[in-house]
Amino acid sequence: MTFARPDHIHDPDTLPTMPAWVTSARAETTEDVVFLSGAALSHLHLVLGREEVPQALLRERLALRAAEVCVAFSGRPERAGELRDALHLLRPGDLPGPAGDTCLAWRRAVERPVSLKALCPAEPTLEQAAIAAWLDAGQGAPVARAAMVLETVLTEAPRADVPAFILADTALAQALGWEHLLPLLATGLRRADLRKQGDDLRLACHRALISSATEAVRQAADLARRAAHLMAVAPKLRAKGAGDAVKMFLTRDAVAPSALPLPDRAARRLCDRLVDLGAIRELTGRDIFRLYGV
Structure with missing residues (x-):
């Protein structure tokens, strides 16, 4: 599975921010x-x-x-x-x-x-x-x-x-x-x-x-910036099923390793690898029963 970024997708850093006059105006x-x-x-x-x-x-x-x-x-x-x-x-x-x-x-x-x-x-x-x-x-x-x-x-x-x-x-x-x-x-x-x-x-x-x-x-x-980074590092993943796992992270708030389409040990290794690459975060702060998300 290829993760090359389509040319027609813009840089997420160019997403327009909410105008300051909307966020700072005093609506009386x-x-x-x-x-x-x-x-x-x-x-x-x-x-x-x-x-x-x-x-x-x-x-x-x-x-x-x-x-x-x-x-x-x-x-x-x-x-x-x-x-x-x-x-x-x-x-x-x-x-x-x-x-x-x-x-x-x-x-x-x-x-x-x-x-x-x-x-x-x-x-x-x-x-x-x-x-x-x-x-x-x-x-x-x-x-x-x-x-x-x-x-x-x-x-x-x-x-x-x-x-x-x-x-x-x-x-x-x-x-x-x-x-x-x-x-x-x-x-x-x-x-x-x-x-x-x-x-x-x-x-x-x-x-x-x-x-x-x-x-x-x-x-x-x-999330656009985080998703772009995940897509950028995805080609470095070699595990079978990594492509489907990346899709899950791009669409779900949180994912347990057991829910990924990989054997249990491989799923945990993939999550650790993505955390090391700064592509996802561990969301619970626990050593067990962990959840991960973009």
Whole structure:
């Protein structure tokens, strides 16, 4: 398998950063907030169109952050490390627990193109008809549409934070013409914002998207650089199955050596080699049950 970098893919260092006037402006009026959120989303849309951005990996990283926020909203202590463990270290027949369920819901929500059929596995306790009805509640411009979906779900199911965020981000993605859901609202809204309604909630969503879109652009640039480095060192790998392993690292937030398409010892050696080359990182800080990612 060849890892030569296609000529048409741009240098990841040329990815446009979010303009300083978006990130540093003081949005004091409603018009200012709406304008800046539109600018931030427009810039994110531009970045998402760049081929050097590892789209699936970006979505998984943002999904992990969204899950972390939702778990914190529920009052549970688990953070990113524990959520990764809940997904990757389960034994056959084990249940992931409430925090793991939240992480799994977000992961399922981002892994396939947006559709009713794709949303059902993310929220298996909900009927497809209910999901469709909630999505239909959103009308108007993208952020207003997302805010209406969020408000509708939380009004009818006050404890359904995770479905509310997933469906609101789905409505936003559909309105913006994005093929996949990108977790944005959960990472930008505060717990107190979920008690707001109408214009107050829409304004909170606009504010949230300024910060979350800015963070998504930053992460996209960081992951593009890391992915480019992994692709650059990949030709040095000689292990059979290394090509498929590299593909996994380019699309998944975290990978256990046991999940790689290599014998166990060879998989651990490959991970150690990639760490030495600066292409991936060990994510847990443990000596056993390690997880690796770009």
